[in-house]
Amino acid sequence: MAASATEKTRFYGRRKGRPLSQNMQRLLDEVLPDNLLPEDMDESWLSKRRAQQGKDSELILEIGFGGGEHLAGLAAMHRDNLFIGAEPFINGVVSLLRHIEAQKLKNICIWPDDVRLILDKLPAHSLSAVYVMFPDPWPKARHAGRRILNQGMLDRLADLLQPKGQLRMASDHPVAKSWLLAEAMRHPDFEWRARSAADWRERPSGWPQTRYMRKGVIEGRLPSWFEFQRR
Numbered sequence: 001m002a003a004s005a006t007e008k009t010r011f012y013g014r015r016k017g018r019p020l021s022q023n024m025q026r027l028l029d030e031v032l033p034d035n036l037l038p039e040d041m042d043e044s045w046l047s048k049r050r051a052q053q054g055k056d057s058e059l060i061l062e063i064g065f066g067g068g069e070h071l072a073g074l075a076a077m078h079r080d081n082l083f084i085g086a087e088p089f090i091n092g093v094v095s096l097l098r099h100i101e102a103q104k105l106k107n108i109c110i111w112p113d114d115v116r117l118i119l120d121k122l123p124a125h126s127l128s129a130v131y132v133m134f135p136d137p138w139p140k141a142r143h144a145g146r147r148i149l150n151q152g153m154l155d156r157l158a159d160l161l162q163p164k165g166q167l168r169m170a171s172d173h174p175v176a177k178s179w180l181l182a183e184a185m186r187h188p189d190f191e192w193r194a195r196s197a198a199d200w201r202e203r204p205s206g207w208p209q210t211r212y213m214r215k216g217v218i219e220g221r222l223p224s225w226f227e228f229q230r231r
Ligand SMILES: C[S@@+](CC[C@H](N)C(=O)[O-])C[C@H]1O[C@@H](n2cnc3c(N)ncnc32)[C@H](O)[C@@H]1O
Pocket: 011, 013, 014, 063, 064, 065, 066, 067, 070, 086, 087, 088, 089, 092, 113, 114, 115, 116, 132, 133, 134, 135, 136, 137, 148, 210, 212
């Protein structure tokens, strides 16, 4: 029997973690509203919001930003660009809000839910880059359908990325590394531009480091970095 649309977009991760402290609730109540991607976001809202960053601003999406350290790092490095970050884990959203407040960031729009719910609202060829950093590996073969990156997702990202736009992915899990690489390599719209082992073994400059990455390296989990280009 074919899976229903709801089953196909079912989210299997966690939405809540530790109970929210008073300060976490304050961040949600006071900081989130100014940095929220509205549910009724459309092309005209997005073009006005981009114009606030500057006429040459680029639009960049991070899928599953976790605690938001990488996304905040990018946004701090490129204050003229606009970043959309999607993350259904509310404690992760709060953590990003902490970075936004501390670094006075004004260029992140947060979608505190499943990224698949906004992909159809984004204009075609509007994104200059998409980041999928350390996605949940779902290592068991019977859970492969839960992995965020698959041919359907790549079809959508190919529509949304500009020609020569970048799909940037990283993982330190052996199953996820092979999966990300194999899926993107077999998609006709993406090209892997690595020329030597250093291109996937070394963190490319401009990809902010996070505590999770540093901890992984100390514990012997070496990340791989994959940069694909939209043809
Ligand atoms: C292993 S964590 C990695 C977090 C972060 N990118 C990092 O590098 O630390 C994967 C994240 O992807 C998020 N995620 C999973 N499915 C998602 C979806 N459909 N839309 C948005 N985020 C998703 C999870 O909630 C989780 O926070």
